[in-house]
Amino acid sequence: MESPFGFETLFHLGPVPISRAVVTTWGIMAALVLISWLGLRRARPDGGPVQTVLEILVGTIEDQIRAILQRDPGPYLPLLGTLFLFVVSANLSAILPGVKAPTSRIETPAALGLIVFLSIHWFGLKVQGLGGYLGHFLKPNPFLLPLTLLSEFTRILSLMVRLFGNMMSHELILAILIYLAGFILPVPFMLLGVLIGVIQAYIFTILATVYIGAAVGAVET
Amino acid sequence: MTIDWWTLGLQAVNFAVLVWLLRRFLYAPVRKVIAERKAQVDAAQTEAATAKAAAEAEAARLKAAQAALEASRAGVLADAAAEAETATKASATQARAAADAMLAKAQVAIASERKAAVAGAQVELAGLAAGLAGRILQDTAAKVAPGVFLDGLAGALTALPADERDRLAADMAAPGAVATVVTARPLTPDDHPVWSARLMPLLGGAGTLAFAEDAAILGGAELRLAHSVLKFGWADRIAAAQGVLTGDE
Numbered sequence: 001m002e003s004p005f006g007f008e009t010l011f012h013l014g015p016v017p018i019s020r021a022v023v024t025t026w027g028i029m030a031a032l033v034l035i036s037w038l039g040l041r042r043a044r045p046d047g048g049p050v051q052t053v054l055e056i057l058v059g060t061i062e063d064q065i066r067a068i069l070q071r072d073p074g075p076y077l078p079l080l081g082t083l084f085l086f087v088v089s090a091n092l093s094a095i096l097p098g099v100k101a102p103t104s105r106i107e108t109p110a111a112l113g114l115i116v117f118l119s120i121h122w123f124g125l126k127v128q129g130l131g132g133y134l135g136h137f138l139k140p141n142p143f144l145l146p147l148t149l150l151s152e153f154t155r156i157l158s159l160m161v162r163l164f165g166n167m168m169s170h171e172l173i174l175a176i177l178i179y180l181a182g183f184i185l186p187v188p189f190m191l192l193g194v195l196i197g198v199i200q201a202y203i204f205t206i207l208a209t210v211y212i213g214a215a216v217g218a219v220e221t
Numbered sequence: 222m223t224i225d226w227w228t229l230g231l232q233a234v235n236f237a238v239l240v241w242l243l244r245r246f247l248y249a250p251v252r253k254v255i256a257e258r259k260a261q262v263d264a265a266q267t268e269a270a271t272a273k274a275a276a277e278a279e280a281a282r283l284k285a286a287q288a289a290l291e292a293s294r295a296g297v298l299a300d301a302a303a304e305a306e307t308a309t310k311a312s313a314t315q316a317r318a319a320a321d322a323m324l325a326k327a328q329v330a331i332a333s334e335r336k337a338a339v340a341g342a343q344v345e346l347a348g349l350a351a352g353l354a355g356r357i358l359q360d361t362a363a364k365v366a367p368g369v370f371l372d373g374l375a376g377a378l379t380a381l382p383a384d385e386r387d388r389l390a391a392d393m394a395a396p397g398a399v400a401t402v403v404t405a406r407p408l409t410p411d412d413h414p415v416w417s418a419r420l421m422p423l424l425g426g427a428g429t430l431a432f433a434e435d436a437a438i439l440g441g442a443e444l445r446l447a448h449s450v451l452k453f454g455w456a457d458r459i460a461a462a463q464g465v466l467t468g469d470e
Contacts, residue, residue: 016231017228018231019225019227021228021232022228022231022232022235025236026235029235032243032247033242033243033246036242036243036246036247037246040246040247040254043251043253043254044254045258051254054247054251055251055254058247058248058251058252059251074252078241078244078248079240081243081247081248082236082239082240082244085243086239102232105228107225107228108228108232110229110232111229111230112232112236114229115233115236115237
């Protein structure tokens with residue numbers, strides 16, 4: 001069994017090693033873009049079933065973002081919606097035979113955590129301005145600044161590790177069960193993995209939204 | 222534990238690219254479609270609101286027209302009622318006037334008929350009374366002495382006004398003047414001088430006195446001169462009485 005902390009290089013593009021997780025990610029990206037393009041290439045108000053499903057999906061994500069941020073979800077939808085769709089797709093990709101979830105490798109959650117970390121500060125600076133955004137670190141008490149700064153990193157670290165730990169452990173348990181009991185017993189655990197994958201994607205996206213919401217500050221009136 | 226920084230960087234780039242791709246192929250079309258649908262719904266709502274407003278305006282107009290119609294109907298009914306009342310009153314007045322006219326005409330006719338009937342009855346009664354009186358007097362005259370008639374005639378001459386008697390005397394003074402005494406029954410020759418002696422002085426003493434009979438005078442006597450007649454006959458008295466009874470005098 002391959003170590004979850006190791007990396008499997010499939011090929012090299014020049015000096016750049018291309019791992020299995022990257023290739024799987026490319027496949028997920030292609031699938032998401034293809035589905036979106038097929039479903040919405042002739043988008044019209046009375047669209048077909050695929051368009052309707054996509055509209056419901058996007059509308060639901062928008063509603064969630066609006067409910068948390070209490071703001072127009074437009075500027076945040078591409079990042080947070082893509083975060084959810086990608087994490088769900090990456091988590092559930094393990095169902096496919098021979099495919100390993102990119103999120104079960106530390107690099108993918110780390111990359112997502114890095115992007116969320118940068119996005120938090122980007123939106124915070126964009127909405128509150130430099131002074132306002134830096135000022136919010138001093139609240140509620142300037143003496144808590146070190147802890148506040150530390151939490152900026154630890155919460156992203158926990159976000160990343162939570163996703164990685166859940167998906168890696170699920171994959172590890174599934175591998176052990178297959179090794180011990182063959183292919184029938186792990187089926188319930190695979191179904192459980194679907195649930196875990198969706199929940200983890202939801203948690204990851206919601207927490208990212210909450211962090212961004214805290215950065216952009218008070219509710220618009 | 223080792224981290225493949227290349228993979229980490231590639232995954233970050235991959236995610237960034239995916240954000241851009243989905244923004245182009247998923248979020249933008251969906252938001253565009255939703256915006257179009259919302260615009261359609263808004264347009265439909267606006268159209269519905271416009272139609273509703275138009276319907277309400279039309280309903281209000283119809284209601285106003287109905288109210289005006291009701292008012293007009295009430296006015297027409299009131300006018301018709303007033304006209305009918307006026308016409309009824311006029312008809313009643315006209316009918317009453319016609320009835321009054323007919324009644325007055327009938328009353329006039331009744332009065333005229335009654336008057337004519339009364340007049341006819343008076344004439345008939347007067348004629349009957351005159352006839353009866355004439356027959357009674359005709360029988361009575363035979364039993365009355367002529368001297369009574371002479372006294373009456375002489376009294377009548379005496380009662381004449383002086384100028385009348387002068388005119389009678391002038392008539393008798395004319396040459397050949399004759400005054401005729403007419404009685405119902407002939408006077409006896411013995412009566413002639415008595416009558417002459419009594420009447421001639423009253424006539425101025427000139428002329429001649431003649432005697433004649435006329436049963437039509439029933440009784441009494443008449444003195445007929447050239448230009449006048451002094452009547453003291455009973456027939457004239459009965460005729461005068463009949464005239465009084467019939468209202469001619």
